[in-house]
Amino acid sequence: MYKSFQLLIFQIIIVLITLISSLAFSEDLRIKINSGQVEPLPIAIANFTGEDGGSSEIGMQISTVVSNNLVGSGQFKAIESAAFIAPPTNPSVRPNFMDWTPLGIKALITGSIKNINNQQIEVEFRLWDVIAETDLIGLRLSVNSRAWRRVAHIISDEIFERLSGDSGYFDTRIVYVAESGPQNKRIKRLAIMDQDGENHQFLTDGSFLVLTPRFSPTSQEITYLAYFKNEPRVYIFNLETGQQELLGSFPGMTFAPRFSPSGEKIIMSLAEKGVTDIYTMDLNNQKVERLTKSPSIDTSPSFSPDGKKIIFNSDRGGTQQLYIMDSNGRNVKRISFGKGRYATPVWAPKGELIAFTKMLKNKFYIGVMSPDGSGERLLAQGYLVEGPTWAPNGRVLMYFKQEAPIDDGKSASVNLFKIDITGFRETRIVTPTDGSDPAWSPLLPN
Amino acid sequence: MIRSTFISFGLHSFLLTLAYFGLPALKNNEPIELPIDIVEDTPISSKTSLKLGEAKEKKIKKINKKIEKEEKIKKTSPPPPPIPTKKEVEKKVLALKKDKEIKKIAKLIKKKPKIEVKKKNKPKPPKIVKKPEKLKNKQKEYLAKGILKTLTKPKIQQEKIKKEKRNSNQEVLNKIKTLVGNSNRQVQQTEIKLSQTELNKIQNHVQKFWKMSYGASEVKAIITLKISTNTDGSVKNVSIYDKTLYQKDKFFRATADAARRAVLDSSPLPLPKGKEKKFQNILMDFNTSFINEY
Structure with a gap:
């Protein structure tokens, strides 16, 4: 008796739920709007x-x-x-x-x-x-x-x-390499400014060459590569204290140091005996771990936002292409199969896209693709466009563009540009000197 | 909306309760009750109920048809009540004797329109007027029987029946009106059919005004807006249906606001003529999936 009563109650509840859910919309006419305009x-x-x-x-x-x-x-x-x-x-x-x-x-x-x-x-x-x-x-x-x-x-x-609906990116800063002087005696200094080019400051005096500055995703710190007495060194610069810390002096060539999403590791490539492989360094104990072991050139590594994957470029397949591997160096998989060469991949903050530089028929492009290699779109083009960096909301890319050199002993101008990922709006960032290798900071802490 | 949902919920709960107690199939342990067959009683009278000859039957049918025609005309424009004369009063007294029979007729007429009320979901409101024609077959039988009983004074009887029928039909109509209220209007509304072209016209009109940012690509849910319009197509009110998601999801909120602006901007809506009432309360589903196809 009790069982049948329970069954009845259950049936009534199911019927009521179905009725209510269907009645919620049943009385009104429905019109579907499946199109609109994405415009300012x-x-x-x-x-x-x-x-x-x-x-x-x-x-x-x-x-x-x-x-x-x-x-x-x-x-x-x-x-x-x-x-x-x-x-x-x-x-x-x-x-x-x-x-x-x-x-x-x-x-x-x-x-x-x-x-x-x-x-x-x-x-x-x-x-x-x-x-x-x-x-x-x-x-x-x-x-x-x-x-x-x-x-x-x-x-x-x-x-x-x-x-x-997107997070803003206006309360952010850009660190970049400020360039000045003739081609054969180029001075490269570390500089920082607001994302709109205001509040410009030089961080180094130009007495040594600096390359590839990168922001920490978690703190107001920058890692960069400096050639001091022709020896490449990786530094960390604290923007709040102004203090600089030497991470290590590495034999041979060192390239493209970049923070992990947690900010606890640095990933970079080291060239040794003609072989360039990818390494990580734990910032807490300075322990170095080798991730790739191939006779080819593996460089420009970048972590996925969840820290589980790494994108890098390698010529192991004969031409320079993009590859993805697990954070421990396993399961290496090629993702780029288009014509031309691919370099400097950077994972978007939301993880849905990878920005890259593409070289095809003596032209350079900035493009994006999905992490599986699909949906490649080229956004910007120039004589030399390189080094894309993402705004913290993943909607805008910044990169540098070099004009074709004029044979007058002077260096061709290099400028910073930004473009939204629709590819329709490219804007030049005005800097006091030429600028290259930009890196976008996360939103500043309030 | 909330109020109508509650009313709907209440009514359905009532119906379910009624169904539970009323329908034997829902009760498992109850013994199955055999339905009782109701057999119509034939009126018993002192005179024979044998069939008349064909000629007489035809005559009666003709008379009945005339009555019906008169009724039809009078239904559309009911005459003012006649001033009672002495003769009529006497006739009425005589008619009281036959009250039982007349009541039977009235009951039958009353019963049938109730079936009509139930059938209001059928989108054929004009049949409300026409349907009684079917009933008239049965009426004819009874009328014929009544005439048989009063063969001696057929004319007077016919007049009485006519009056009673008129009154009873009028009563029935009034009762239907009071019981159903504005249901006739509702029946007419449900009958309004919209063509795809008419809907597409509104759809295309609103789409032109829906301008959003690229962040809308992050919205995975359908944005439903509840819109009420005036008969001239102007938008009276727009509200975002999923208030919880509106509070929670910043992409949904921004895109829903853009959708609301689109609806308000697109006012007045190009409503099809004569069908404006159908658009008094509408729901619009805004889908952002097209952005990912860019």
Whole structure:
């Protein structure tokens, strides 16, 4: 009796669940929307007002930086402030949306600056959905007035994330090799700047050659290769303390040191007796482990974001191609089969793509492909384009591009460029000198 | 929506309970009850119920048809109630004697339209008016029997039956109206059929306005928006259905906001003429999988 009652209850529950789930949508007509446009969103960035609601110099500067960041991402289209019908308002005041819709604006940013004391300012902003007539996000930050640029980057990140879903990448830095002087006497210095090229600083004086700087994914540290008295050495530079630590002096040639995702290891290639193989070094005990043992040249290793796989390039198959192996060096598998040669692979932060340099018919390309080698897309092309590095959100790549040399004794100019992975928006990063070998930092800690 | 879901849930629970107690198949331990066959009683009278001759039957049928025609006209435009005269009062008194028979007729007429109410799911509302024609066959039989009983005063009897029928039919119609309420309208609504072209027109219109960032490729779920529209196609209200995912998933949130903007931007929607009511409450499913095909 009890059993049959239980069965009945169970049956009723099943029927009810089915009914409710089917009834939830049954009454309304359904229309499927299976297509749309991936294109920049029209946005208005009003100048941040001062305390009295009037204009503020810092406010104007912040809104300019925010505008440059968002437009530079390729995902937003800023409407000229001259076209605005309504004056900028305080973020606590609900704007009259009818003033903004005729301009085709979909999102509006309003902000204000308040002086707390001589040094401290309070920056407030609000993002509005002009079409839905609602606010999407608002934030108030108290900072030193000299850090207004960083505040602008933080605000840009917040807006970018709220409107695109992706994490921002504006509050980040770029370390690169600043180059100057003639071709035969090139000075290469380590330099650092904000991702938009501002706050530029040289980290080394140029007395020795530096190559392949790489950011730690977990701390404000850089690893790089320096030739000191013609001997290659791997250093770690702490950006917070300014201290430099020698990791080791390696015989023969050393290339492309790069951090593991945990930041506890460094992976690099060492050339010894004509053979170049891949090694890891534990930063805690400086223990070196050899991962590949082939008579060929294995170089440019890069860990997958989960640290389980390593991508590198090798000529073991006759031409320079991309290979993947386990983090212990086993299960080596070739993934690139296209025409030409492939080099400098870098795993994307989300793991879904691998960026690389491709050489085909005397031209260089920057491209991306899936970790299984499928879906190859070439994004940028030039006389020499090389050294891709990912923004922390995996949506933008930075690399350097060298112009064709002119036979006048001067060196051909080398510049840094960035491009979003759709490949439609390539932007040059303006640097005080020529620049090469960029490396993108993770988001700065707040 | 929540309110209608609760009402729906309540009604279904009631139906299930009713089904459980009402349907014997759901009870395992209960003995199977044999259904009782109901046999129609033939009215017994002092006079014979033998069939009439063919000529007489035809005459009666003709009279009945005339009655029906009159009824049909009167149903569409009911006449004002007649002023009772002395003769009519007397006739009514006489008619009371035959109340039982008339009630039977009225009951039969009442019963049939109830079946009509159940059949409202069938998308043929005009048949609500036509259906009684089928019933009339049975009515005819009873009427014929009634006439047989009162062969002496057929004209008076026919008039009485006519009036009673009119009244009872009117009552039935009124009852149906009160019981069903606006169901006639609902039946008409469910009947509205939309062509794929009409749906595609709206689909293409909204698609033009759906502008999103590349981050939308990260959205794996379908974004469902609940939209209510006015009859002119203007969007009255848009809400994002999956509130939990909207709070949890930043890609979903950003893309759902973009979808909402698309719907509001695309207002007014190009609704097909005469079918606007069908679009009073609609659901739109936004699918971002096309981005990965780029």
